[in-house]
Amino acid sequence: MKNILLLSIRTFCFLCMTFPVWAQKSSWTVGMSQCNLGEPWRVQMNADIRKAAASHPEIKVIFKDAQNDNLRQRAHIEEFVSAKVDAILVSPKEAAPLAGPVRDAFKKGIPVIVIDRRVLGDDYTCFIGADNKKIGRAAGRWVKEKLGGKGNVVELKGLMTSTPGQDRHTGFRESLQGMKIEIVFEADMKWLEPNARKEMESALARFEKIDLVYAHNDPGAHGAYLAAKSAGREGNILFVGIDALPHEGQTYVKQGILSASFEYPTGGREAVEAAIEILRGKIVPKEITLPSRVFTKENIDKGGELLAE
Amino acid sequence: MTSGHWNKVILGRPAVRAGMSLLLVFVVGIVFHADGTFLKWETHRDLLRQISVYGILSCGMTLVIISGGIDLSVGSVMALAAVLFSLFTIHQGWPTGIALIATVLTGALCGMISGGVVSRFKIQPFIATMAMMVFARGVAKLVSGGQKISTAIQQPDGIYQYVEVPRSFDVLNARILGDNLATVTLILAVCVVSCWILLSRTSWGRHLYAIGGNEEAAWYAGIPLTRMKISAYGLSGLFCAVAGICQAAQELQGDPEVGVAYELSAIAMVVIGGTSLRGGTGTIGLTVFGILIIGYLEKILSINAVGEEIRLMLTGLIIVVAALFQMKRM
Numbered sequence: 001m002k003n004i005l006l007l008s009i010r011t012f013c014f015l016c017m018t019f020p021v022w023a024q025k026s027s028w029t030v031g032m033s034q035c036n037l038g039e040p041w042r043v044q045m046n047a048d049i050r051k052a053a054a055s056h057p058e059i060k061v062i063f064k065d066a067q068n069d070n071l072r073q074r075a076h077i078e079e080f081v082s083a084k085v086d087a088i089l090v091s092p093k094e095a096a097p098l099a100g101p102v103r104d105a106f107k108k109g110i111p112v113i114v115i116d117r118r119v120l121g122d123d124y125t126c127f128i129g130a131d132n133k134k135i136g137r138a139a140g141r142w143v144k145e146k147l148g149g150k151g152n153v154v155e156l157k158g159l160m161t162s163t164p165g166q167d168r169h170t171g172f173r174e175s176l177q178g179m180k181i182e183i184v185f186e187a188d189m190k191w192l193e194p195n196a197r198k199e200m201e202s203a204l205a206r207f208e209k210i211d212l213v214y215a216h217n218d219p220g221a222h223g224a225y226l227a228a229k230s231a232g233r234e235g236n237i238l239f240v241g242i243d244a245l246p247h248e249g250q251t252y253v254k255q256g257i258l259s260a261s262f263e264y265p266t267g268g269r270e271a272v273e274a275a276i277e278i279l280r281g282k283i284v285p286k287e288i289t290l291p292s293r294v295f296t297k298e299n300i301d302k303g304g305e306l307l308a309e
Numbered sequence: 310m311t312s313g314h315w316n317k318v319i320l321g322r323p324a325v326r327a328g329m330s331l332l333l334v335f336v337v338g339i340v341f342h343a344d345g346t347f348l349k350w351e352t353h354r355d356l357l358r359q360i361s362v363y364g365i366l367s368c369g370m371t372l373v374i375i376s377g378g379i380d381l382s383v384g385s386v387m388a389l390a391a392v393l394f395s396l397f398t399i400h401q402g403w404p405t406g407i408a409l410i411a412t413v414l415t416g417a418l419c420g421m422i423s424g425g426v427v428s429r430f431k432i433q434p435f436i437a438t439m440a441m442m443v444f445a446r447g448v449a450k451l452v453s454g455g456q457k458i459s460t461a462i463q464q465p466d467g468i469y470q471y472v473e474v475p476r477s478f479d480v481l482n483a484r485i486l487g488d489n490l491a492t493v494t495l496i497l498a499v500c501v502v503s504c505w506i507l508l509s510r511t512s513w514g515r516h517l518y519a520i521g522g523n524e525e526a527a528w529y530a531g532i533p534l535t536r537m538k539i540s541a542y543g544l545s546g547l548f549c550a551v552a553g554i555c556q557a558a559q560e561l562q563g564d565p566e567v568g569v570a571y572e573l574s575a576i577a578m579v580v581i582g583g584t585s586l587r588g589g590t591g592t593i594g595l596t597v598f599g600i601l602i603i604g605y606l607e608k609i610l611s612i613n614a615v616g617e618e619i620r621l622m623l624t625g626l627i628i629v630v631a632a633l634f635q636m637k638r639m
Contacts, residue, residue: 038566043455160617188617193560194567201355202611206346226561230482231351246469251461255471 028059028087028279030272031080035093035117036068039191040219041266044245045091045115048268056276061089070097077101081108087275091115099123111278115267117163122286126274128267130290132164135262136171138294138307139240142260143172143181143212146238150180151211154203156189156196156224158216164264165191168216168242184210189220196223204231212238218249218261225257244295244304253295263304265290323583323591327598330581330631334605343612350489352612358491360604362387362559364597365552366575368500369420369545371596374579375508376541377521377588378427378434382441383549383575384568386419389449390553395458395563398475405477413550419445420546424539438542442572449565459562474561481558493555500548504593507544517541521588578603581631602631 030053037043046063053061062085066073070093078101080088088105092098095118103123106112111125118127143153155172158165165188176183184207187199196215203210204227213228215221221241228234238259243249249261267290274284293304338347346352366383373380390412397408419441426437461469484491508514516537519527528534557563576586582599584591606627610620 037450037455040456185614187611187614190617193564194556197559198359198607199611201359202343202346202352202608202614205349205352205355206343206612223560226482226559230355230484247456247459247461247463251459251469251471 028276029083029085030059030061030087030089030275031064031076031083031085032061032089033064033066033073033076033080034091035066035073037065038068040245040248041243041264042091045266045268048266049089049272052269052272056272059086059272059276059279061272066093068093070094073098074101077105081105081110085110086279087111087113089113089115089271089275090119092117092119095120111275113271113274113278115271125278126284126286126288128270128274128288128290130265130267130292132167132264133171133174134307135242135264135292136168136173137175138171138292139168139214139242139260139262140172140175142262142294143214143240144175144179146259147181147211152182152184152207152209154200154207154210154213154224155183155186156199156213156215156220157186158189158191158220160188165216172214189215189223191217191220193219193223196220197227200224200227201231204228204233210237212240215239215241217241218243218245218252218258221258221261222248222252225252244293250295250300253297253300256297260294260296262307263293263295265292323595324598326634327581327583327595327602330634331598331602331605333630334602334609334627338605338609341609341613343614346612347609352608354484354489354491356604356608357494357497358559359608360600361491361493361497362552362556363571363574363578363604364497364600365500365548365555366571367578367596367600368497368504368593369548370572370575370579371504371584371591371593372507372517372541373434373545374576374584374586375521375588375591376517376538377524378538378542379438379576379586380420380423380542380545381435381438381572382419382423382445383545383552384571385442385445385449386416386546386549387553387556387568387571388565389419389445389452390416390550391557391560391567392449392453392458392553392563392565394554395557396452398477399458399460399472399563400462405475408477409554412554413547416550416553417543417547420549421539421543423546424542425535427542428535428538446565453563453565455565457562457564478558478561481555482561493559496551496555500551501593501597504596508593513537513540518589521590523589574603577628581628 032049034042034046049061053059064076066076073093074097088110099120102112102119106123114124114127116129157169185203189195189199213221213224215224218241221239225234225239228237240260241249241258242262242264244261244263252258253261270288277284292307294307295304299305342348370380393415394408394412397403397411423438423441426432427434460472460474462472463469481492516532519532520537556567578599579596580586581602582595584595
């Protein structure tokens with residue numbers, strides 16, 4: 001009995017002594033609400049945040065997954081506020097439903113960093129995102145140059161009710177204006193590879209001459225490649241995708257499946273860095289637009305090439 | 310012999326009515342042939358490949374629906390199988406045979422658990438299989454770490470190492486018979502024939518119809534309800550695993566997100582064929598009609614590059630028309 005008591009006292013003393021160490025180790029808690037983890041790109045964003053946070057022992061990140069549910073994500077923000085976190089990272093599902101909770105948190109003095117998709121109004125600390133229209137335009141310019149200004153193109157669109165899908169489409173078409181490049185076939189593959197393969201099979205059956213496939217994401221381009229390979233026509237067609245995740249687009253470029261993949265950066269690392277700056281009392285810009293890179297066979301080993309506007 | 314009598318004999322047969330629906334879809338295809346694309350053999354060959362995974366799921370779904378139940382977990386169990394098969398063959402480098410057996414057994418186990426919950430605890434099939442739908446999706450995400458299992462393997466230091474696609478994937482993704490038939494279509498055919506034998510040539514099949522028709526009567530007749538249901542749902546899980554393996558082979562990767570809402574397509578294929586959701590009736594042949602009707606419909610819309618909005622609306626309308634065809638009063 002005496003021993004146990006002694007042991008308890010010793011343990012207690014030890015804990016008290018080490019307290020400052022582990023208290024300092026994660027002196028800041030940051031909440032992160034991800035709108036869903038069904039998309040590999042968002043899984044990658046969380047991985048980037050985790051990786052960036054690992055090199056800063058002073059912050060600890062709590063991850064939450066809203067599973068594509070506006071109200072659940074709303075609850076996340078409210079939970080973070082009542083848990084008194086030091087900063088909130090949020091990658092919203094939609095702009096309107098989250099505006100209120102984000103404003104409340106911001107008004108209570110908690111810094112809020114919004115990633116990728118926006119919230120309505122400007123009651124947040126910082127927005128970090130990339131420009132899909134710019135990426136679409138860059139893809140269009142690349143295609144124009146590669147095809148010499150003429151040819152038959154298939155466009156496999158992402159979900160056209162989502163802004164990334166719309167922007168990647170309009171940006172691309174803007175760059176092709178006045179060219180002899182004809183979009184012979186376009187279909188909404190809803191970001192999904194099996195759909196892209198189905199649609200591409202229809203395009204292949206219908207058109208003898210297809211020079212290039214522009215897909216709004218890399219899995220779409222990969223699905224189109226598989227369809228062309230199955231028809232024995234992959235050698236005559238170029239495939240271009242967007243996102244350039246390490247294990248998807250960049251891999252496909254390395255394997256020679258895609259001719260080019262345009263990066264859509266996740267902003268995970270930048271968000272953690274911005275949070276630390278803010279918590280250290282520094283001021284960060286209200287709006288951070290992430291640079292994007294293009295990966296091709298020639299530059300993939302050098303880590304891609306930054307896009308010019 | 311009045312014409313009314315002939316109407317009854319000919320049009321009274323569900324297979325004839327399903328055939329008429331299919332014929333109607335065909336006529337639509339010939340009218341909207343998209344510069345002759347619908348008339349090319351390749352279009353039909355590719356269609357038969359596309360519907361294979363859905364078709365395999367519908368085979369299991371037919372068994373469960375005949376037993377008076379429903380299986381909402383097929384899409385998720387399929388995703389789990391796709392992930393497991395890719396993990397076993399691409400990442401672990403297991404021999405194909407062992408990977409196949411392990412994956413198929415896991416699928417069957419998922420189904421048997423659903424069947425056990427339905428029969429032992431008397432939980433409604435809708436709820437029991439919905440639970441499995443959510444659970445299996447969770448397992449698929451867990452074992453894959455939320456990422457697609459592909460030939461790019463991330464090492465502990467974060468660098469990607471690239472491996473070759475396993476031969477089993479190439480075999481399943483290839484075509485046979487002089488490039489005229491996809492291997493996965495052959496697998497669908499094997500599944501259909503197995504179901505046909507089970508349903509119409511074995512006592513197991515007769516018991517299944519009996520349970521679907523009148524469960525209490527079947528129980529009084531001494532049919533082992535629990536065992537029958539566990540085996541029916543287990544077979545559905547087994548078919549899901551086969552479908553998952555085919556899906557992974559065609560995508561060259563195991564995607565934990567694949568197969569969302571596939572259960573709805575599978576149910577639609579079974580019901581449009583003419584198998585009643587009430588159970589106790591229907592055949593696998595009707596399901597084949599259902600698979601072809603929905604498959605051709607999608608293909609015709611796709612080759613004509615019809616916009617997504619119109620596609621959804623037309624699909625809804627045509628499902629209703631096909632269901633009307635199946636009504637007894639016609």
